[in-house]
Amino acid sequence: MIKKLLTIASIGLWIGLSTACQSVDPVAPEDAIMTVSANPPVINAGGDTSVITVIITRSDGYPVPDGTVVYLTTTLGTIEGRVTTTEGVARSILTSGIEIGIAEITVQSGVVGTAEPIAVQIGAAIASISLTATPASISFKEGATSSITAIVFDENAQPIANAVMTFSTDAGSLDSGGKTVLTNEKGEAFDTLRLSSWDKDVETVSVTATAGAITSSIAIKVITPPNIFPTANFTYSPSNPKVGTVVTFNASSSYDPDGTIIKYSWSFGDATTGMGKVVNHTYSSSGTKTVTLTVTDDDEAASSTSSIITVSGP
Helix, strand or coil: CHHHHHHHHHHHHHHHHHHHCCCCCCCCCCCCEEEEEEECCEECCCCCEEEEEEEEECCCCCECCCCCEEEEEECCCEECCEEECECCEEEEEEECCCCEEEEEEEEEECCEECCCCEEEEECCCCCEEEEEEECCEEECCCCCEEEEEEEEECCCCCECCCEEEEEEECCCEECCCCCCEECCCCCEEEEEEECCHHHCCCCEEEEEEEECCEEEEEEEEEECCCCCCCECCCEEECCCCECCCEEEEECCCCECCCCCEEEEEEECCCCCEEECCEEEEECCCCEEEEEEEEEEECCCCEEEEEEEEEEECC
């Protein structure tokens, strides 16, 4: 039993020591100073490279210990994400892909990092964006669309293929959903603006295209067509009511071609009224009664219709 307990204790001690001795990447001290450079700062697309040099010194001016770990990420292309220092210097390689644009590289070692990402231009620099919308104005309805076309140009007014583009809007929604879109061989990128019921009172929608540091916006006018009045219709049953008989009035056949009917108001021709799409009413006296239905839509437009019914004695 003693031997068994000693064995268990030894295993526990070994696990504890193993856990305690797990390696942790050595990083720069909190007061270290980091400088980063890219050479060259402009590279071609399709596999060209730039050397990212990171220099880290301690607050006393001496380099950080060899083996200090530096982490790098990039928004374009690929990069060696974990490198270590030798005499305070670490180097990583950025390799371009087919995408054209600005690669923003972040560098971090512990809490020490660059204040702003390091920029490397991949491919031709983007000088301008031409932005068009077809149609340039939309007559409002649920699901109305406008096709957005952006063309990216360099400083020589030549279109740039594979440029990284994003679209944004201040109303409606975009088919891209804010995800990046690459330009085609003609420098074009496409998106579609869609309106919803939430955009009913919007007069202008602004769509913005962004590629690198260049942006371009276009205003699309939203035309609200005049409201179409609702149509009031109703039926009643029985067709030859008697005094004391329950008469059912049904306005289900009423409709609003460009909206929704929100109110059904009744006047039963005997100085009484009612509300609702389907209502019941009992007459206490015989004779001809003029029943009037008034329907009101969601734009507060109202229409009425009347029908004369004859109520016979009991």
